């Protein structure tokens with residue numbers, strides 16, 4: 001199967017079976033000989049239990065101090081699961097949107113997509129152990145709102161890998177610790193798995209940010225200029241800044257310092 005056919009099924013599928021479709025035979029078995037014409041952004045289909053809730057019906061993300069209540073941990077995990085689902089939908093779109101990107105960019109992105117499918121499944125399994133099915137709570141379309149602003153692979157890595165995923169280097173251990181303190185070892189272990197994978201995903205972003213960095217510009221300047229409007233650089237961090245994780249993801253000291261200092 002061609003890479004774009006698989007991505008097209010994941011992006012265009014209106015059910016979890018299609019969105020979570022594994023590449024037949026594994027990623028290495030996919031060919032990328034005819035990546036096809038570039039596909040402009042559109043919202044992927046969501047219906048039934050997966051439908052995006054109208055604004056008035058959405059629920060607030062719980063406060064960190066409320067994580068001792070199972071109901072609030074469930075709410076958080078449900079939000080995180082939807083982040084994974086939006087991320088994998090958008091990654092499938094990026095494979096369709098950038099057919100001319102380097103072959104190793106496309107292969108790497110396909111690997112990240114498979115990881116996000118696994119993450120979504122892991123959250124669903126944990127929710128199921130807590131008596132909840134994905135879709136029982138309302139979901140939002142936050143990630144998708146940047147879709148129209150992303151025009152090239154550099155915009156893409158800044159929006160997805162270096163803001164949403166970089167921020168998870170802080171969020172995942174932060175919520176993992178709160179879950180642990182609440183005695184919820186299984187949810188804490190899940191956050192650790194996500195954290196370890198996210199280092200690789202941010203590393204993918206850092207690699208391609210450096211690849212596309214124009215001469216005479218710092219890495220952080222390039223990043224700032226290509227962040228989506230809804231996702232300025234400061235969205236790439238959480239409440240507790242994890243310096244070592246960023247270094248492990250291949251970000252240099254100047255970039256890390258600029259991240260630490262940025263506001264907005």
Ligand SMILES: [Fe+2]
Pocket residue numbers: 084087115116119194
């Ligand atoms: Fe993920």
Ligand SMILES: [Fe+2]
Pocket residue numbers: 116165197198201
């Ligand atoms: Fe990720």
